[in-house]
Each structure stands twice: as C-alpha cells, then as structure tokens.
Amino acid sequence: MLLALTATAGVAEVAVAALLESRPALVHTVTGAGGPGSWTYYADGLEIAAATVFGLALRGAILVPALSRVLSRPLRPNAVYPLHGVRFTLQRAVARLTSTRFTIALFGDSSAIVHYLKALGYRLAPIDQTGSNFGTMLGQEVPTLSRVGTGTMVSDGLSMANAEYSSTSFRTAPAAIGSHNYLGNHIVYPAGGRTGDNFLLATKVMIPVSGPVRENTGLLGSPPIEIPRSVERDHRFDHLTTGSGLRRRLAAKNHHNAVTMALFLTVPCLYVYGLLLIAMFPLTGDGGLYWLETAGTALLELAFTVGFFVLAERAVLGFRTLRPRLCSIYEPAWKVPSILYLAVFNGTPFKPAIWRLLGVRMGHRVFDDGCRILERTLTQVGDGCALNAGSVLQAHSLEEGVFKSDRITIGNGCTIGTSAFVHYGVVIDDHARVDADSFLMKGEHVPAHAQWRGNPAAELTGDAACRGMP
Template sequence: VTDVDYLRVAPARCGTGRRAWFGLASLLQLFLLYIPLGVGGLYILFNAVPAVRRRLEPKASLPLGELVADALVLSLVLFIGFVVLGLTLLCTLPRLLNLVVPPDRVFPLYGFRYAVHRATARMTNIKFFAWLFGDSSYVVHYLRGIGYDLSHVEQTGSNFGTEVQHENPLLVTVGSGTMVADGLSVINADYSATSFRVSRTTIGAHNFLGNNIAYPIGGRTGENCLLATKVMVPLDGEVREGVGLLGSPSFEIPRSVERDSRFDKYRSGDELRRSLATKNRYNLRSMAFMLFVRWLHVLCLTLLALATVELYGVLGHVVIATYMALTLALSTLYYVLLERCLTRFRRLRPMLCSIYDPAFWAQERLWKVPDRHLNIYNGTPFKALVWRLMGVRIGRRVFDDGCYMTDRTLAVIGDDCTLNAGSKVQCHSQEDGTFKSDISVLGAGCTLGVASHVHYGVTMGDGARLAPDSFLMKGEEVPAHARWGGNPAVEMPEAAALPAGTGRRTPPSVDSAATASVN
C-alpha cells in the first residue's frame, strides 16, 4: 500500500488490433529485414573479402603466414570500424530519432513512435563504450556526445562508472560536481497499460549516487545528496538537500561523517590538479591497454574463423560446431588469464584509500576486464569452476544462477550455497573520494535471493538466507540459519516471512547508515 500514485501518464487508445499489428510487424521486420541483411552480409563477407574467398576455393592450401596476415588485417578493419562507426552513429542518429518522439506528450504503445523510442534506448545503451570510457575523465565527453546535459563539469576522474543506462540520453540532466557509481538507470519514460510519455530526468548538483539506483522522472532530491546503494528515490514530499538517503522506502541519514574527510586535501587546489592529471594519464594507458586486449581477442577469433573456413569443405558443419565451442572456451580462458595477470596471480587486499591513490587506479583497470561471457554459464556446474579460476574461494556444489562478484579474490563462498539470478557480492565501496574494500564471507548452505546485494566486510553464517531484492550493508554479521531481508536488511522472523522491503523494521543507527556502502 502506498500514498504515492506511480501511474503518472494518461491512458491512450491502444486496442487489440494495434497490439496484433505491432507484433506482426516485428516478425515481418525480423524475417524480411534482419535475416536477409544477416545472410547478405555473410554472402558479401564470403565473396568480397579476399581473405575468406580464397579459402573457399576448392583445394585451397594457403601458407600459415598468409593466414596470420589476413586475420591481422581483417580483425583490425572490423574492430576499428566498429569503434569509429559506432561512436559516429551514437553521436548523430539518436538526435534525429529524438525529433520523432517529443517530450511531455502522451503516445499510445505499440506504434511507430514507441518503436523509435525503444530503438533509441537499445542503440545508446551499447555497453562497450560505457565500459571503455567509464571510471575516467573521458566518460563525460562520451555522455555529452550521446546527449547528456552535464552542466558545468567539475572533473574528479571518476564522475561516472562503467554501467550507466537510460531510455533517452537527450533527456538526462546531471548537475555540476555529481559523482555516479555503477548501475545507475535513468528512467526517462512513464508507462501505463496503453501509453507512454518521455520527459526530462534531472539529478541535482554535488550529489553522490551509489550502485543499482533507478532514478525516476520527478525524483525529489536536490543538491548535495548522498543516495546509497539500491535506495528508493522518493517521488513525494519536500525536495531533499544536504542529506543522505538510504533504504526502500528511503529515510534520511547524514550526508557524510567526519572519518570520511581524511582525503579532503584532494578535493580542490593544486593537490587535486596534480592528482587528477596523473590519474588521467594512467586511465588513458588503461583504456589503450584494454582496447589492445579486446582487439587481440578479436584477432584470435578471426584467426580461428579463417582456419575454420579453410577446413569447411572437409568436415562441414562439424567444423562450425567445433568453432563455436572453441570460441566460448578460448574467450573464457583468455579473460581469466588476463585478470589473473593483472593481479599478478595474487589476491586483492582490503584497502582504505583515496581515489587518487595508484592502488585504486589499478583496481579500476581490473574492473575493465570483460566478464559478460560468464552469463552463458549461469545455472550450470561450470559457473563455479570459472569463478574458481578467477580467484574466488568457492566451495563444492554451489548453484549459481547469475550472481555477480566485482572483487573476485575478496569473496569467500562456502559449500552448498545458492546464488540466485541478479544477486551481487560487492567487496568494495566508494563514497565521494574515498575507496574501501574488505573480504565478504558466505558460510556453507547460504542462499542469496534474486537481486539481493551483499556488501563488503559481511559475514553470513552457515545456512543463512537473504531475501530477494535485499541490501545487506557493510560489516553485517548474519547468524547461522537466520533469515534476513529488506533494504537495509534486518532479521526477519520465520513466522512473519515477509518479502524484502515490506513490513516494519528498525533502521540502522545514524552513524552506521551514514557510512553505508554507496558504490
């Protein structure tokens, strides 16, 4: 039950015929546009690219040196073409599409404007570019390029993380001096069962936003706010300024505490300028290095693909199936080895430092190692094996249906644990200019509910359970066989068995809440 009306857009005419036509048009688009373009693209690749065409000729036997040279050229063209053409399209095409869907007007679902709106969201949320520019000074130029209004930027070198999402980048305003951690979703559209409307979403100046926050249109926060991890942004009441918000539903906490001011010397003056310049140079090297290793991965796959084409006439479809399996295995081993090399095959150590400390920059570089390939292992016994290869201390018979661990070597998972889809074990926190990390331990037989979030320095006893969509704050110790839930998570009596985020709870103490992890 809530006093806030979350249905804020008027209905529109959207009958069964309109829904049926939209579904049929989507199918026709797939079969008459996308599939022919895909097949035609393969045909052009096989016939127009000499490196491929020569290998399809009967009795073609080309030397190894030519195979490597062809793969080198082809991979460079594909990779550089994707980066350059992708950035060009992202900075131009959404601006044209935005003219079709003007803001603050109600449109029916399942029509042309609705399709354009969805296309804009898909196009501008390509994860590669946010991954490349995030956690550096250069992400603000990328976001401005795709349409964000960032006011006057007060550069920190970590203004935005690598995971920022939106529905329409041209309707996002972020105030000066605001820092955003990973997992921000900017909600630019309101929906009903029959209609939608896009509007501008504005985040105030000098805010700090933690992980996994959905910021809606009309959020009632102003300047100088701290929004903690998974906080529910209020839509009613006075505009909050100069405070922190924690929980779902949210309650106020202090904006900061005295012990977090130890690195204030880096906030302004010559010290900030020197540290920022040094961090920028380090981040540039990180970006160049990560582009190189991504291209090297493309080169390896291209080399394998050309070799597969050369063998296609011998074993046919068996070769293609083998290629697909080898692609998955080699990609996994490649990025596992890359991550372990970056850590020098050592475990991370708990840290408390400034974001201008070189140790933190090395951590940011480590976060840039791609890990999306792990999703294919979700729900299989292989996921635990891959985690073990990446340095997670993980037990036997662990079922992982889609958990994400940011600092792999700081996580300890016991035997027989169940990690549900969308759960997260995050062994670090960043609040403004301070970075903190520590070990988090899940005992044997623990269960993490869907979309639950475990923070750093946490210990869960054997058999403990965390309810879905809960946020277990830093330093919490959950007793064995206990059931915790809510945001922030507290003990839940078995008799009540309330879902996460409901029922009465006692908020944590002010000092504890003020230092709640927000990254």
C-alpha cells in the same frame, strides 16, 4: 563462436559471425587466407579483428551521439504518444543506441565520460571534473532529457527513467539530479524525483516522487529513510580534491586511464583475433562430417573465450590477489573487467569452476544461476551454496571520492536470493539466507541459520522467518 559472441557482442556481430561460421569458403574469399602456413592467414585475421573492435569504438564515440540527437528531436517533453507508433520506435531506438555497454565501459571512471555524455545530450554544465564523475554502467531512455548537476558523482548502475508507459501510450519527461550529490549502485532515478542538492542516495534506494524536495541529507533503503549526508571518515581525503595539487593528480589519473583504455581496446582485439584464427582454420571434412567439425570449432572457441579472459584478468593483476584498501580515487586501482561471457554458463556446473580460475575461493556443489562477483580474489563462497539470478557480490564501494574494499565471506549451505546485493566486509555464516532483492550493507554479520530480508536487510524472527522459508 556464436555462443561466445552472444555473451560479449551485439546482434549485428553475432549475425556476421553466423555467416562466417556457416560459410567458411566466404571467409577465405574475403581474406585470401591460405591457411596456418601462410602469413596472409594471420595478417588478415589481425586486420579484421582490429577493424571490428576499433570500428565498434568509433561507432560508439561518434555515430551514436549524432544518431541519438537526431532521433530524439521528435520526442517532446510530457507529450503523450501511442504505443508502437513511430515515436515509440524512435524512443526505443534511442534507448538502445545510447546504452551500449562497450562505450560506457570504455569511458567510465575517467575524465572522458562527461564529454561523451554531453555529446549524447546530457545537461551537465557547469562540469566539476573529478576524473570519475560517472561509473562504467549507465542507462537512459532519452539522454536529451537527462540532467545531472555539477559536482555530482555517480557509481555503477544508474538508470535515468525518463519515459513512462501505460497500456496504451507513453510519454517522456525530464529526469534531473541535483548538484553535489553522491549516488550509489543500482539506482533507478525517475522523472520528477524529489531530491535536490547536496544529497546522498545509497545503493538500491527508492527515489521519492512526492512530498517536499529534500536537500543536505541522504536516503537509504526501500521505502527510504533519512540518513546523514556523510560521515567523518569520508572526508579524510578532501584535501586531495582542492588546491593546486588537484590539477596534478587529475593529470596523473588521466594518464593512467589512457593506458587502461588502450588495454581495454587491445584485449578484445586480441580476443576477436583468436576467434577469427580458429574460424578461418581450413576444415577437411565433407558431407556428414562437416557439421561435426563445425560443432568442434564452436566448442573450441568457447574454451578459448574462457581461457583468454581468465589469463588476461590474472595477468593484469600480476597473478597476485587483491587486498582490502581505503584510498582516494586518485590512487591506481583495479578496474573491474567484463564478465559478460560468463552468462553462457549460468546454471551449469562450469560457472563455479570458472570462478575458481578467476580467483574466487569457491566451494563444491555451488549453484550459480547468474551471480556477478566483482572482486574475485576478495570473495569466498562455501560448499552447497545457491547464488540466484541477478545477485551481486561487490567487495568495493566509492563514497565521496573514497575507494573502499574488503572481503566477502559466505559460509556453507547459504542462499543469496534473486537480485540481492551483498556489499563489502560482509560475513554470512553457514546455512543462512539473504532473500530476493535485499541489500546487505557493508560490514554486516549474518548468523548461522538466519534469514535476512529487505533494503537495508535485517533479520527475520519467529513466524515471519518460518513463512519465508520454502
């Protein structure tokens, strides 16, 4: 149970689980459960599960915004404070509280996310509601010093870095993103970033902090190079974002998102319910056998975790596979589910086996040390591959309100380096290598035995490739 909750919940939840797991008598005292033959056993478990999940949701929606605003008040912009002092403690508490994955994932990619961020302290006015202004992964160090301009759309993985640290002190400073921007995945936006309005920031781009403020263009890579703000294909659905039809489409999207948010709360509620039923099951052993039964319970709960989330994901898809798509954000599409529980299996032979259950066409003898595969049924990984920690295989993109997805195919004996990002439509032939922290862009074809590196990734040739091989 503790392993499962560590991967899916916070420190407080794990502490409570540890208490209940080690003191089964306490469980029965609190719940009054008489055992599997009693209705009280099931009713009490359901009540505790619902209180846990919906309490967590209410904490994130109501308590966290109020606390973050109160704790942020002593933090003045550009004032220098010593490390490990009171204000440092307040700043770390604010960053921790406001980056709760559960709440951001609940409201992300829906109209509700802008209202939640405003409650945290973000400056967003005036809001140009698209129904998908922010994704489901977002982090910030001081929300009250974060500003995002009107009409800007943000994909998953934005981090507003509005705190700076030295060996002795730290300071907070405003981080401001312009209006009518589009931001790709995994971007760290620092205080003083030199980008303005109508700007495209590609996935994993390095934000310039010196030089003139750029507008009406785009940046790609690290170090960044200028690219066009948009291409013609990205505007084929522009007619859906204006006129009287927008209100109708936005209402339909809000209705669809309300259903998915209800499912998002129901699934963990049922999951916690299952864990509690297992934890409350009466143990018959005593003395030296009790520890064995406790260990067996923990393993059973871990197996339940895998089976439950695999079944839930496949059921939501109707036990079908995803198909490559090109559509607007107002079309019903698959919302990427949580895979936090898989972190327990990183670096073990069980991780590839679970990927297969989730729909990945996974080869034999694959080493996965912490890869994230987002569209499981659109991804193929060959035999003998190595997927290093922090790597991402993402078979979709959201660009200018256009949702795009395509397959990712990785051959035999390939290596995906630490924190490398592989985008949709990529084909990697046998025994090729994508180096650490590289960004392999959409539609790239990596030849067999080639080595690619950089952001954006390109092939290394000659001596450079030889020096890069272990």
